[in-house]
Amino acid sequence: MxxxxxxxxxxxxxxxxxxxxxxxxxxxxxxxxxxxxxxxxxxxxxxxxxxxxxxxxxxxxxxxxxxxxxxxxxxxxxxxxxxxxxxxxxxxxxxxxxxxxxxxxxxxxxxxxxxxxxxxxxxxxxxxxxxxxxxxxxxxxxxxxxxxxxxxxxxxxxxxxxxxxxxxxxxxxxxxxxxxxxxxxxxxxxxxxxREVLPSEDYVIPLGSARTALEGEDLTIVTYGLMVHRSLEAAAELARDGIRAEVVDLRTLLPLDEEAIADSLKKTGKLLIVHEDTRTGGIAGEIAIRMNERAFEWLDGPILRVTAIDSPVPFSGELEDYFLPGVGDVVTAARYLVGY
Amino acid sequence: MTPEPAGHAPNSFPATLGSEVARDLLYLGFQARFLEARVRDLARSEVLHADLAGFRVDPRSTVLARAMRGGTDGKGDLCHPGPLAPGPALAFGATPLEFLRHLAGKGTSSASAREGGLSWTDLRRGIIGWGAPRGGTATQVLAGAAFAFRQRGEDRAALVFERRSALQSGGWHEGVNLAGALGVPLIVVLAAPQTGDGSDHADIEAVAASYGIAFARVGRDSPERIFPTVAAARRRAVNGEGPTLIELLDAGDGNRWEHHDAFAELAVTEDGLPEQVLDAIRKAAAAGVEHAAARLAKEPGPSTRDALVPVCTDAAPHPPWTRRDPPAPDTPAPNDAMGPPHAE
Incomplete structure (x- = not known):
C-alpha cells in the first residue's frame, strides 16, 4: 500500500x-x-x-x-x-x-x-x-x-x-x-x-451465509443491518428476565440462508423477524412462508415480526422515531412470543 | 443431412468501399431480403409466431454493421442492432439458421429458448440485442462497453442502432450524455421516423452539439453513402476522438431497398462486377436462407429443464412445488437433521 x-x-x-x-x-x-x-x-x-x-x-x-x-x-x-x-x-x-x-x-x-x-x-x-x-x-x-x-x-x-x-x-x-x-x-x-480490529490478511465472507450473533434457546430473532444491534440490545434486556434469545444476522438477503434460520428455529421453536424496512411485502413474509414450508412442525407459536410502519419515512425526529422499530418493540414482541 | 452453407465470414475493416465490401453488402443484402420473405412465410404457416407475418429487415443495419469490425471470438466491435434488425448479426457472421432458431425459440438456439424473438445477444459475435422495454438502455450499455474498450486500449468500438423514437426516452439522453462526458468510442445511429415513433421535433444535430459529440447525417442514400459515414465515425472513435451521432434519414420504400437493384446496378457498372458474379452472390444468399427455413422444422423445441438453469452462476433453481414431501405432522420434515419435532 x-x-x-x-x-x-x-x-x-x-x-x-x-x-x-x-x-x-x-x-x-x-x-x-x-x-x-x-x-x-x-x-x-x-x-x-x-x-x-x-x-x-x-x-x-x-x-x-x-x-x-x-x-x-x-x-x-x-x-x-x-x-x-x-x-x-x-x-x-x-x-x-x-x-x-x-x-x-x-x-x-x-x-x-x-x-x-x-x-x-x-x-x-x-x-x-x-x-x-x-x-x-x-x-x-x-x-x-x-x-x-x-x-x-x-x-x-x-x-x-x-x-x-x-x-x-x-x-x-x-x-x-x-x-x-x-x-x-x-x-x-x-x-x-x-469499531473493531479486522484481520490484517485478505479475507472474504461468502455470500448467502448468515451468522449467529448471539446464541439462545428460548426464541429466535432473525434480523439484519442496524436491527442486529437493536435486537442485541433487546436480547440483553430479555436476558435480565431469564429469556435467552438467539439472534441470527442474515448478512445476505438474497440468496437467503434459510438453512441457518431453520436450524435456529428448530432449536428454539419460536421465530421473531425484525427488519427496519416497512411491513407489507417485507422480508419477514418470505421468511415466514419458507419456515412454514420447511419447519412447520417445529413451530411452538406464531411467527411474528417487528418492522417499520407502512408509510414513507417521516422527516420529523419525533415521527421517525415512532416509525422505526425500536428496542422496546422487539422486547414486547419477544415476551409475547415466549409466553405463547 | 445437408450441411449448413457457410455463413458470411467477417472481413477485416476496409478503409474505403471497394469491390470486396460491395460484394459483401450485396450478399448480406440479398440474404436479409430472402430471410425477411421466409420469416413472413413461416409466420403465415404458423411455424413462427403470427406477429412475424409483418417482419421487416432494415437493410441499413447490415451496412452499418459491415462498416464495423466484426468477429466471432468476442474481440470484435460491438453492435446493438435494434429490435427489428437481424442484419448486424448476419454481418457479424451469424447464419440464417442461427437467427431462425432464436426467432422460433428452439432448444438449439443460443439461449436455449430462454430468450428469443427479436432480441438476440451473442457476445462472441459482438451482438447485444434489445434488452429492456424502453429505448435508451442499449445506448447506456453500449456506452459502458465502449468505455471498457478504451480502458484496455483496444482497437474496438461500439455501435448502437435505434429508431428516432429513442430521442423521447430520458434513458437515451443519459446514455449519450455519459458517452460524451467520457469520450468513449461509441457510434449512435438514429433511424428515420417510422410507425409508432410519436411526434418529436428535435433537431438531432443540435442534440449532438449539446452533448459535445460529433454529428453526421445520411440522406436518402444507398449503402455506399452509409458505409463511409459509419467507417469514418469508427475511425474517429478508435482514434480517441469520442462518440458520433449519425442521423439516418428515411431512405424511401420503407427503408427496405426492396430489390437492391440500384446498388447491384452500381456494383456492376462502376465496380465492374460481372452479371454472373452478381447472380452467384444472389444464389448463395438464397441457398443459405432456404436451408435454414427447411431445417427449422426439424430443430427440437426446448426442454422444460432449460427453464431451470441458474439465474445466478451459483444458484440452484427450484421447481414450482416447494415442499419436497407431502406435509405430514407426525413425520420429520424433509432433510431433517435435527431429529423429530420437539413439539411432539
Missing amino acids: PNDAPAQVTRTRSGRPVTVLEAISEALWEEMERDERVFLMGEDIGAYGGAFKVTRGFLDRFGPSRVIDTPISEGGFTGAAAGAAHMGLRPVVEMQFMDFISPAYDVLTNYIATSLYRGAGPMPLVVRGPVGGGNRGGPFHSQNVEMAFFHTPGLKIVYPSNPRDAKGLLKSSIRDDNPVIFEEHKGLYRAPHC
Whole structure:
C-alpha cells in the first residue's frame, strides 16, 4: 500500500479498529489494488470523495479512468456499468443514497438481472450505497431498498451489520460473477460501538451465509443491518428476565440462508423477524412462508415480526422515531412470543 | 443431412468501399431480403409466431454493421442492432439458421429458448440485442462497453442502432450524455421516423452539439453513402476522438431497398462486377436462407429443464412445488437433521 494512501484505508494495516465506513473503504481499495478490472462509478466519488467520503483519496491513487465522477443519472451509469461488465470489467457503482437507485430499476431488473439467464453471460457488478433511517433524512434519504429488488431472480442482496462483515462481504460481492446490491446502513457508518480490529490478511465472507450473533434457546430473532444491534440490545434486556434469545444476522438477503434460520428455529421453536424496512411485502413474509414450508412442525407459536410502519419515512425526529422499530418493540414482541 | 452453407465470414475493416465490401453488402443484402420473405412465410404457416407475418429487415443495419469490425471470438466491435434488425448479426457472421432458431425459440438456439424473438445477444459475435422495454438502455450499455474498450486500449468500438423514437426516452439522453462526458468510442445511429415513433421535433444535430459529440447525417442514400459515414465515425472513435451521432434519414420504400437493384446496378457498372458474379452472390444468399427455413422444422423445441438453469452462476433453481414431501405432522420434515419435532 502506498504511503500516501488515505487514512481511512490504512487503519487495519496499523492494527487499529475501523468503523463500518472505513471497512468498506478498505475493501474497495484493496480490491482495486488486487484487480485492475475493478473500477468505481458514481456521483461525486472522485474529487469530492463521495457524499460520505468512502472514496476519499481514491482518485489520486487510481486516476479518473478507474474512479469516475458520473453525471447525475443513476439509470445511465448503471446501464453503462452493465456494458463494462459485459466486456469483462468489474464495476462498483455508488448510489449517493440508495433511495436514488429507483431510476436504475429498469436496467437492474430487466437487463442486468436477466443477463445470464437469457444467454448474455455473467454480470459482475456491484451497486452499493447508504440506506436506512434514523438520520432525519426524510422520505428520500432514508429508505431501505432491499425488497424492491428481492423479488427479482438474478440479483444478490447484501446488508452487513458490522465492519468485519462489511469488508468481507463487499470483497466477495466484487469477486462475484453476479450483480450484487450492497446496502450500507448509514447509521452504522461511523457508529463508535461498531469499531473493531479486522484481520490484517485478505479475507472474504461468502455470500448467502448468515451468522449467529448471539446464541439462545428460548426464541429466535432473525434480523439484519442496524436491527442486529437493536435486537442485541433487546436480547440483553430479555436476558435480565431469564429469556435467552438467539439472534441470527442474515448478512445476505438474497440468496437467503434459510438453512441457518431453520436450524435456529428448530432449536428454539419460536421465530421473531425484525427488519427496519416497512411491513407489507417485507422480508419477514418470505421468511415466514419458507419456515412454514420447511419447519412447520417445529413451530411452538406464531411467527411474528417487528418492522417499520407502512408509510414513507417521516422527516420529523419525533415521527421517525415512532416509525422505526425500536428496542422496546422487539422486547414486547419477544415476551409475547415466549409466553405463547 | 445437408450441411449448413457457410455463413458470411467477417472481413477485416476496409478503409474505403471497394469491390470486396460491395460484394459483401450485396450478399448480406440479398440474404436479409430472402430471410425477411421466409420469416413472413413461416409466420403465415404458423411455424413462427403470427406477429412475424409483418417482419421487416432494415437493410441499413447490415451496412452499418459491415462498416464495423466484426468477429466471432468476442474481440470484435460491438453492435446493438435494434429490435427489428437481424442484419448486424448476419454481418457479424451469424447464419440464417442461427437467427431462425432464436426467432422460433428452439432448444438449439443460443439461449436455449430462454430468450428469443427479436432480441438476440451473442457476445462472441459482438451482438447485444434489445434488452429492456424502453429505448435508451442499449445506448447506456453500449456506452459502458465502449468505455471498457478504451480502458484496455483496444482497437474496438461500439455501435448502437435505434429508431428516432429513442430521442423521447430520458434513458437515451443519459446514455449519450455519459458517452460524451467520457469520450468513449461509441457510434449512435438514429433511424428515420417510422410507425409508432410519436411526434418529436428535435433537431438531432443540435442534440449532438449539446452533448459535445460529433454529428453526421445520411440522406436518402444507398449503402455506399452509409458505409463511409459509419467507417469514418469508427475511425474517429478508435482514434480517441469520442462518440458520433449519425442521423439516418428515411431512405424511401420503407427503408427496405426492396430489390437492391440500384446498388447491384452500381456494383456492376462502376465496380465492374460481372452479371454472373452478381447472380452467384444472389444464389448463395438464397441457398443459405432456404436451408435454414427447411431445417427449422426439424430443430427440437426446448426442454422444460432449460427453464431451470441458474439465474445466478451459483444458484440452484427450484421447481414450482416447494415442499419436497407431502406435509405430514407426525413425520420429520424433509432433510431433517435435527431429529423429530420437539413439539411432539
